[in-house]
Amino acid sequence: MDKQTKIKHMFYDWDDEMAIMRKIQKCQRVWDHSKEIHPELIDYLLWTAQNAPSKQHEGYYDVYWTADRKVLDELSKYTWGTTHSRNPPSTWRNSQMNANLYILFVAKEPDTQLNCNADGTLKGNATAARWENAYVSIGIALGLVMRVAAKLGFATGGNKSHNDMNGDDFWEKRLGILDEVNDGKKQIAYGIGIGFPKEGVERYESDQTELAIGAANGSNLSLDSFKMEKHPRTGKKFRKIKIIDIKKDAGKKIQDPNGRWHEIPDRADIKINTMRARNIKAIEIK
Numbered sequence: 001m002d003k004q005t006k007i008k009h010m011f012y013d014w015d016d017e018m019a020i021m022r023k024i025q026k027c028q029r030v031w032d033h034s035k036e037i038h039p040e041l042i043d044y045l046l047w048t049a050q051n052a053p054s055k056q057h058e059g060y061y062d063v064y065w066t067a068d069r070k071v072l073d074e075l076s077k078y079t080w081g082t083t084h085s086r087n088p089p090s091t092w093r094n095s096q097m098n099a100n101l102y103i104l105f106v107a108k109e110p111d112t113q114l115n116c117n118a119d120g121t122l123k124g125n126a127t128a129a130r131w132e133n134a135y136v137s138i139g140i141a142l143g144l145v146m147r148v149a150a151k152l153g154f155a156t157g158g159n160k161s162h163n164d165m166n167g168d169d170f171w172e173k174r175l176g177i178l179d180e181v182n183d184g185k186k187q188i189a190y191g192i193g194i195g196f197p198k199e200g201v202e203r204y205e206s207d208q209t210e211l212a213i214g215a216a217n218g219s220n221l222s223l224d225s226f227k228m229e230k231h232p233r234t235g236k237k238f239r240k241i242k243i244i245d246i247k248k249d250a251g252k253k254i255q256d257p258n259g260r261w262h263e264i265p266d267r268a269d270i271k272i273n274t275m276r277a278r279n280i281k282a283i284e285i286k
Contacts, residue, residue, distance in 0.1 A: 081161030096157025100195030
């Protein structure tokens with residue numbers, strides 16, 4: 001082993017780094033709500049989110065967060081999107097959001113304009129390249145927050161499902177950004193649940209008891225009883241669903257609003273993907 005390699009081993013624990021990376025690949029979906037994250041650690045995680053690198057050091061996103069149990073329970077009701085079945089289509093909520101802490105990244109137009117066109121003029125914030133910068137910046141920050149959380153001993157779970165019901169624009173209104181979303185200045189992007197895993201339970205199990213039948217994800221949902229056919233803001237056609245209490249209806253066959261029959265499960269076991277190999281190559285440029 002040469003001197004440079006010895007120094008690296010002295011000051012950098014690569015085995016530990018690989019263990020952290022493997023840990024944050026795995027989405028935690030069931031949490032111990034009896035515990036709370038210390039405010040100083042929350043501040044550390046938020047500092048990481050706010051100070052991650054971004055292209056030309058521009059502010060491409062805001063960070064919304066909560067560790068309030070009542071607020072977390074409220075928000076978690078609007079996270080349909082974990083597919084239970086594709087055929088017939090049904091979905092669970094994304095229970096990784098209902099952690100001890102939730103951090104949500106919202107992409108935005110920066111206050112500054114530092115990207116220029118070939119002719120030297122500044123790129124407008126509404127251009128696709130600027131929004132690409134925003135999402136890349138969020139991806140960098142999100143990964144760093146997950147790494148810090150894991151180093152602090154917490155489990156994590158990423159969530160992209162921030163949906164409404166019956167076109168009520170729940171998340172946009174709850175965050176107070178509906179006008180900015182309508183004006184094209186903000187977009188809800190991605191969130192991270194952070195906290196304490198529930199002991200004695202596999203990470204992919206969930207204690208939720210409601211299943212939405214009629215849709216395989218959380219996009220453009222409306223209850224069967226809702227009369228409108230399209231979302232009043234986006235104009236997109238609703239997908240009609242029925243919400244089933246699996247404690248009451250487990251084992252029954254129930255028809256969804258679109259005419260498909262479903263056999264109702266007795267528990268929420270979430271499919272996992274990390275056991276599959278990914279085809280991501282490292283190719284040297286010669």
